[in-house]
Amino acid sequence: MACINNNFWVCDAKKSDVDAIDDILRSSLPDPLSKAMVVNELLSPLSRNLLLKVKETDSGEIIAGYLNYWVIVDEVHIQNLAVRKDMRRQGIASCLMSEMLVRTREEGVRRTTLEVRPSNNAALALYEKMGFKKAGVRRGYYADTKEDALILWAEMD
Numbered sequence: 001m002a003c004i005n006n007n008f009w010v011c012d013a014k015k016s017d018v019d020a021i022d023d024i025l026r027s028s029l030p031d032p033l034s035k036a037m038v039v040n041e042l043l044s045p046l047s048r049n050l051l052l053k054v055k056e057t058d059s060g061e062i063i064a065g066y067l068n069y070w071v072i073v074d075e076v077h078i079q080n081l082a083v084r085k086d087m088r089r090q091g092i093a094s095c096l097m098s099e100m101l102v103r104t105r106e107e108g109v110r111r112t113t114l115e116v117r118p119s120n121n122a123a124l125a126l127y128e129k130m131g132f133k134k135a136g137v138r139r140g141y142y143a144d145t146k147e148d149a150l151i152l153w154a155e156m157d
């Protein structure tokens with residue numbers, strides 16, 4: 001894939017990555033998964049957990065982004081996506097999403113869906129760029145603010 005090179009690559013998350021995932025989720029989302037929930041995602045047969053890692057000259061590698069999605073028959077349900085604040089607008093979320101699309105096409109997936117806050121302009125712009133379309137609203141979906149969720153779908157053709 002064009003976005004992956006020797007300094008920038010995607011791999012499956014492991015239990016030893018939970019603390020780094022937790023840091024990204026807590027600094028990115030108003031209602032993040034707990035560490036125990038992240039562990040459950042790593043153990044669930046439905047769930048896939050991708051990391052984007054970046055090579056650092058001094059300190060080895062850092063985890064820059066996390067994408068968690070479920071594969072349900074021929075659909076992907078995106079659950080969590082977050083990129084480290086200091087590494088945004090470098091194509092990391094796009095790279096994770098593209099890798100997810102490549103992997104799930106191989107599994108026979110036809111469609112992808114997710115929920116997003118209408119106030120989340122960055123995520124909405126990303127999803128729109130990736131071909132997602134608004135298909136509905138879940139009223140009061142977010143427990144913290146009672147904000148509605150927009151339901152987006154993308155066809156994988």
Ligand SMILES: CC(C)(COP(=O)(O)OP(=O)(O)OC[C@H]1O[C@@H](n2cnc3c(N)ncnc32)[C@H](O)[C@@H]1OP(=O)(O)O)[C@@H](O)C(=O)NCCC(=O)NCCS
Binds near residue numbers: 115117129
């Ligand atoms: C949304 C998020 C995952 C995007 O990650 P990212 O790595 O910065 O995204 P990318 O660099 O791949 O951006 C791809 C495109 O999305 C759009 N986009 C991303 N961030 C944007 C922003 N802050 N404002 C406007 N458009 C934005 C742009 O079209 C961008 O392309 P461009 O940089 O060429 O203009 C990141 O901002 C984040 O972690 N936010 C907090 C967590 C979150 O909201 N997760 C999604 C929950 S549904």
